Amino acid sequence: MNSKYPVIGQIVKVLRGKDPGEYAIVIGIEDERFVWLADGVNRKFDQPKKKNLHHLQLQDQISSEVEESIRETGRVTNGKLRHALAKFVEAQEKGE
Known part of the structure; x- marks a missing residue:
């Protein structure tokens, strides 16, 4: 799916700036x-x-929870963002 264009809820890795990685x-x-x-x-x-x-x-990876929340209410909780990223990083570490 690795398209050139991002979508709402998509996880990205920062390559440059204050927080690379x-x-x-x-x-x-x-x-x-x-x-x-x-x-x-x-x-x-x-x-x-x-x-x-x-x-x-x-x-x-696209977080469906984040994407749905933003689509339905126009916003998402910081807890949901943290949860989605924690799940993603855990899966990365397991090599899934």
Whole structure:
């Protein structure tokens, strides 16, 4: 699925900037170059980070919980973001 274009709820790995190597979730799409990211810890939903797509590595994982929450209510809890990322990192470590 590794498309060039991100979708809401998609997990990304930050390659450049203040937190290289960190994972975050796309919570908004600005245009074809920029997305808004949050992780529920350092970057809360209410203060997302605007990031250039060239500085990100899109992962094949999309958090359906985050995507549904944003689609239905226009927002997502920071707890849900943390949970989705923790699940993803755990699966990565197990090599799934």
